[in-house]
Amino acid sequence: MTITDLREGDELPPLPLPKISRTTLALYAGASGDHNPVHIDIDAAREAGLDDVFAQGMLSMAYLGRLLTGWVPQDRIRTYSVRFTAITPLHAEPVCTGRVASIEEADGERRARLDLQVTLDDGTITLRGQALVALT
Amino acid sequence: MARTDSAGLSTPPSTVEVERGRLRLFAKAIGETDPVYTDLGAAGRAGHRDLPVPPTFLFCLEMERPDPFVFLAEAGVDLNRVLHGEQSFTYHALCHAGDTLTFESRITDDYERKGGALRFLVRQTRVTREDEPIADLGSVIVVQQPEAGT
Numbered sequence: 001m002t003i004t005d006l007r008e009g010d011e012l013p014p015l016p017l018p019k020i021s022r023t024t025l026a027l028y029a030g031a032s033g034d035h036n037p038v039h040i041d042i043d044a045a046r047e048a049g050l051d052d053v054f055a056q057g058m059l060s061m062a063y064l065g066r067l068l069t070g071w072v073p074q075d076r077i078r079t080y081s082v083r084f085t086a087i088t089p090l091h092a093e094p095v096c097t098g099r100v101a102s103i104e105e106a107d108g109e110r111r112a113r114l115d116l117q118v119t120l121d122d123g124t125i126t127l128r129g130q131a132l133v134a135l136t
Numbered sequence: 137m138a139r140t141d142s143a144g145l146s147t148p149p150s151t152v153e154v155e156r157g158r159l160r161l162f163a164k165a166i167g168e169t170d171p172v173y174t175d176l177g178a179a180g181r182a183g184h185r186d187l188p189v190p191p192t193f194l195f196c197l198e199m200e201r202p203d204p205f206v207f208l209a210e211a212g213v214d215l216n217r218v219l220h221g222e223q224s225f226t227y228h229a230l231c232h233a234g235d236t237l238t239f240e241s242r243i244t245d246d247y248e249r250k251g252g253a254l255r256f257l258v259r260q261t262r263v264t265r266e267d268e269p270i271a272d273l274g275s276v277i278v279v280q281q282p283e284a285g286t
Contacts, residue, residue, distance in 0.1 A: 017167065024165075031158070031165035033199040048216060057220045058195055062166040065191035070170065073182070074230060080191055081224030081274070 003072065003135050006112055012098040015067045019093050020055050028059045055088035060118045060127045067096040067116065072133050078111065082129035093121040103135075110135040142211035142257060146242035150201040156233040159187045162196065186232040191225060194271055198239050198261055207243060211257060213279050221256065222276035228269040238264045252284030 018024075022040075029040045034056055037044035045053045061082050068077055088094060098116040105111070116129040163173045171178035172188065179187050189197075198204070205215055231237060245258035261273040 027161075027165040031161040032196045033204075034196070058192060058223070059166065061195075061223060062162075062190070062192045066166060066168060066170075068191065074188060074191065077191060077227055079224065079226045081222065083222045084220055 006100055006103065006135060008100055008102055010100045012067060012071050012114070015063065015070065015096040017063055017094045017096070019091055020088060022053065022090065024059070025053060025055055025090075028056055028062075032056065032058060032062075034058065052090055054090065055092070057084045057088075057127070060084075060088055060094060061129070063094060064096045064098075064116050064118055064127065064129060067098055068114075068131055068133065071098075076134045078132040078134060080129065080131045082116070082127050084127055086124050086126045088118075088120065088126050092124075094118045094126065095121075098131075101130075104132075141246055142207075142243045143246045144243065145207060145210055146240070147201070147207055149238050149240045151236055151238045152197045152200045154189055154197065154231060154233050154235045154237065156187050159189065159193070159233055162190065162193055166190075184230075184232060186234050189231045189233075189235075191227075192223075194225065194231075194237075194263055194273060195223065197237060198241070198263075198273065201239070207241065207259065208257075208277070211243065211246065213255075213257070213277075217280045219278040219280065220275070221278040222274070224274040226272040226274075228271060229265075231263075231265055231270050235265050237270060240264075248281075248284075253281055255279040255281055 025039050029035055038048050039053050039056050042053055096118050098114045101113045101115045103112055112133050112135055114131045114133060116131060117125050118127040119125050160174050172182045173190055208215055239261055241259055241261040243257055244260050248255045257277040259275045263270040
């Protein structure tokens with residue numbers, strides 16, 4: 001699939017991620033500046049009534065961002081938005097996918113509107129999103 | 137905590153310098169394999185003047201202010217009851233390591249659903265580089281208020 005003959009319904013090459021570990025969450029906490037302890041400290045998670053820590057939502061949005069920048073140069077991305085629909089538990093294996101919802105003309109350029117999602121190995125959709133990407 | 141309508145509340149502008157080291161650590165944390173985001177030579181060959189700021193990292197820079205959650209306290213919200221509901225980015229120009237960015241935020245909407253069991257705060261942040269628009273960020277914060285549920 002090349003960008004120029006892209007059509008509605010075409011799928012982006014999926015991005016499978018390694019299993020989410022405690023190290024993944026600790027690294028993301030430090031790198032992102034989101035130090036909310038519920039993602040890195042099991043004591044804090046239990047105090048909040050949870051069984052264990054869970055992944056930062058913005059980590060999944062960053063993974064989905066990699067799906068986009070792995071497909072087009074970043075300066076082609078016009079908008080990128082997501083809705084968080086479920087938490088990502090420890091040891092989950094997320095996969096990022098996207099498909100072309102429509103091809104549009106706006107502001108003098110051809111754009112693809114993409115439907116995006118992150119799905120876990122048990123089928124749970126943790127994040128649904130959209131992006132508008134310039135093709136020309 | 138007292139329920140206050142927070143629509144219109146704004147946070148004073150803050151400025152942040154984008155650091156290469158932070159970008160490399162972020163790339164490692166998200167498993168980035170494209171050298172454009174970590175290697176100056178690769179970035180240069182792709183036409184970048186320094187390491188580019190990846191799509192969601194602006195959200196992280198927004199959290200760099202000394203107290204990133206002060207707006208929640210001002211809105212009378214307990215941080216432990218907060219969920220991130222939605223996040224959006226509209227991009228106007230790429231930015232790179234070495235850039236100094238200004239963040240200005242305000243709450244644009246504040247409403248309840250399900251008989252008050254859920255409260256939604258909508259927050260907009262404008263990011264500029266010396267008055268040049270870089271991006272607009274939108275967040276929907278969901279506050280769980282189970283005691284108000286019907």
